[in-house]
Amino acid sequence: MNLRKYFIMGSQNCNRRDPADILNEAANAGITAFQFREKGKGSLSGQDKRKLGYKLRDICTRHHVLFFVNDDIELAEALDADGVHVGQDDMPLEKLREIFPDKIIGLSVSKQNEADNSPIQLADYLGAGPVFATSTKDDAKQAVSPDWITTLKRHYPGMPIVGIGGITDRNAATVMNAGADGVAVISAITKADDIKAAVENL
Ligand SMILES: Cc1ncc(COP(=O)(O)OP(=O)(O)O)c(N)n1
Ligand SMILES: Cc1ncsc1CCOP(=O)(O)O
Numbered sequence: 459m460n461l462r463k464y465f466i467m468g469s470q471n472c473n474r475r476d477p478a479d480i481l482n483e484a485a486n487a488g489i490t491a492f493q494f495r496e497k498g499k500g501s502l503s504g505q506d507k508r509k510l511g512y513k514l515r516d517i518c519t520r521h522h523v524l525f526f527v528n529d530d531i532e533l534a535e536a537l538d539a540d541g542v543h544v545g546q547d548d549m550p551l552e553k554l555r556e557i558f559p560d561k562i563i564g565l566s567v568s569k570q571n572e573a574d575n576s577p578i579q580l581a582d583y584l585g586a587g588p589v590f591a592t593s594t595k596d597d598a599k600q601a602v603s604p605d606w607i608t609t610l611k612r613h614y615p616g617m618p619i620v621g622i623g624g625i626t627d628r629n630a631a632t633v634m635n636a637g638a639d640g641v642a643v644i645s646a647i648t649k650a651d652d653i654k655a656a657v658e659n660l
């Protein structure tokens with residue numbers, strides 16, 4: 459499982475560009491994982507969301523990029539996703555693991571009490587953040603700094619951890635040096651003038 463360059467996006471992040479074009483460029487440039495996160499203001503729902511999901515899933519399959527679905531368990535099933543990512547307010551991990559014994563399951567952990575109250579052993583990787591301030595997610599929690607990754611890694615040495623939130627090509631190294639196995643980004647790629655360079659510089 460390679461989560462080193464983990465791109466997350468939905469149509470609402472694409473500023474009227476075609477999400478398929480952005481994902482194609484990012485996949486050609488070397489992302490290792492992708493999460494379809496169709497969520498928030500301006501996002502698609504129902505059949506439109508599903509149609510876009512199929513298209514993006516197909517691009518990932520062709521490029522051998524791991525494909526994750528955010529939050530939406532039914533869609534993950536329908537698209538035969540490699541994995542799903544859930545947070546603290548989403549479907550409980552115990553239930554999710556029952557539904558998907560073989561899919562990769564990612565869990566967000568933003569602070570110590572969340573870690574203490576989560577069945578971490580049921581997850582395949584942890585999303586830690588927001589590491590830095592971000593304006594991409596409306597309800598983002600307070601930034602935790604790369605130290606949170608070091609803390610998590612110390613508690614769960616064998617667990618892959620990706621940092622998320624406000625990560626760019628300028629600060630990604632501090633996230634990796636803190637112990638992360640990968641960086642998860644939205645705007646560093648969707649807002650880049652040159653997607654190829656953005657992915658390579660990460
Ligand atoms: C890799 C990764 N890490 C964290 C998150 C955030 O998940 P969550 O807290 O459930 O928030 P939403 O993304 O659902 O708004 C993530 N999506 N991916
Ligand atoms: C989905 C999510 N979860 C925590 S921060 C965040 C948004 C990350 O977006 P960006 O990479 O643009 O800061």
Ligand SMILES: [Mg+2]
Nearest residue numbers: 529544545548
């Ligand atoms: Mg969620």
